[in-house]
Amino acid sequence: MKRTLIATALLASAFAAQAAAPAADTTVVLVHGAFADGSSWDKVIPLLQAKGLKVVAVQNPLSSLADDVAATQRVVDAQTGKVVLVGHSWGGTVITQAGTSDKIKALVYVAAFAPSEGEATANLGKDYAVPPGIATLQADAAGYLWLPADSVAKNFAPDVPPATAALIAATQGPINSKAFGDVTTVAAWKTKPNYYIAAANDRMIAPALQQAFAKKLNATTVTLKTSHVPMVSQPAKVAEVIIAAAQR
Numbered sequence: 001m002k003r004t005l006i007a008t009a010l011l012a013s014a015f016a017a018q019a020a021a022p023a024a025d026t027t028v029v030l031v032h033g034a035f036a037d038g039s040s041w042d043k044v045i046p047l048l049q050a051k052g053l054k055v056v057a058v059q060n061p062l063s064s065l066a067d068d069v070a071a072t073q074r075v076v077d078a079q080t081g082k083v084v085l086v087g088h089s090w091g092g093t094v095i096t097q098a099g100t101s102d103k104i105k106a107l108v109y110v111a112a113f114a115p116s117e118g119e120a121t122a123n124l125g126k127d128y129a130v131p132p133g134i135a136t137l138q139a140d141a142a143g144y145l146w147l148p149a150d151s152v153a154k155n156f157a158p159d160v161p162p163a164t165a166a167l168i169a170a171t172q173g174p175i176n177s178k179a180f181g182d183v184t185t186v187a188a189w190k191t192k193p194n195y196y197i198a199a200a201n202d203r204m205i206a207p208a209l210q211q212a213f214a215k216k217l218n219a220t221t222v223t224l225k226t227s228h229v230p231m232v233s234q235p236a237k238v239a240e241v242i243i244a245a246a247q248r
Contacts, residue, residue, distance in 0.1 A: 025081035026105060026246045027054040031072050031098075033089025033112070034062060034175035035147050035156065036168070040088065043235035044242070051243055054079075062090075062144075062175040065097060065121075065182035072098040079103065084245045087112050088231060089205065090175065092213075093121045099188030106245040107192050110238060111199040111228050114213040117187045122180035128206040131155075133228070144174035155203040159226055159233040168229070194219035195245050197230055197238055204228040220244075 028048050030041045038057035048055045058075050060068040072094055076083050082105040087095035092112025099107050113121050125131075133155030137145045147156055149169035157165045196214035200207050200223050214221040222241055224230045231238045 024052055026084060027056060027079040027081060028084045028086060028242055028246060029072070029075050029079070030055065030057045031068075031085065031087040031091035031094050032058065032060060032173070033087070033091045034145070034179075035152075035172040036088070037171055037173045039171055040168070040229065041231055044231045044239050047235060047239035048242060048246075051246075053243070053246055060091070060094065060173070062173045062179065064176060064179050065093065065184070068094045068179070069098040073101070076101055076103060084108060084242060086110060086242055089113065089228065090121065090179075093184065096188055097184045097186060099192060100186055104188065104192055106195060106248060107189055108195040108197070108242055108245050109213065109217070109219065110197045110231055111202055111205060111210060111226075112196075112213070113205065114189060114196070114217055115184045115187065116216075117184050120181050120183045125206060125209050128209050131202070131204050131206055133204040139177060140174065143177045145177050146172060146174040155228075157227055157229045157232060158203070159201070160229065164232065168232070189217045189219075193245070193248060195241050196221045197241055198223045199228055199230050200225045202226075202228045 032040045038059045041057050045055050056075050058072050060071055083103045084106050085095045085099045085104050086108040088110040089112055092109045092114050136151040139145050152169040153165040157168050194217040196219035198210040224234050224237055226233045
């Protein structure tokens with residue numbers, strides 16, 4: 001009996017080691033969206049690191065799709081082992097174009113655009129009503145778009161504390177309006193396992209459009225009752241999906 005118990009314990013330990021191995025050699029690369037920067041992941045990063053995952057947040061220049069893809073691919077290329085590539089909002093378009101490397105284990109879309117090849121982000125929501133937050137966008141003299149602080153609080157991140165919304169507004173990254181017209185040439189989701197976190201109360205990307213993306217991708221889908229920033233308002237739920245992708 002004692003030998004049987006020892007053998008069982010050894011087998012359990014071996015299976016646990018095998019289950020942990022895929023995640024141990026996996027880096028999570030986080031790609032922020034428009035009107036944001038890498039700090040938008042600051043509540044998710046510690047949760048992933050606590051599971052032993054290496055995490056890198058890309059800092060997108062938000063000057064064009066090509067520039068953001070290049071910034072993301074540089075980070076992916078610098079990693080050893082496999083990569084789970086995560087994109088929020090506009091970052092979904094970026095990972096769709098950038099996520100073709102053999103290193104990519106899975107793609108995770110977080111309230112994100114998911115174009116097919118040959119599509120521009122600006123055209124993806126043409127069959128849906130203009131979301132309230134999009135109607136408030138302002139442009140500077142160079143054509144970079146930004147959100148007024150009151151719209152960040154009302155439309156971008158209404159389910160976070162006021163101080164957090166104010167910080168998001170202060171650190172937002174304006175995006176070149178021309179980037180939304182840039183056309184993808186590939187769709188990495190066609191050849192990668194996909195996960196989609198849909199935000200049911202989103203006022204920046206129509207929730208119905210998000211569900212359509214998830215269906216198109218045949219993604220493992222989780223719907224959260226959040227605003228456009230589930231990684232800020234429900235970071236543990238977002239981390240759970242990313243961890244599942246890393247451990248697959």
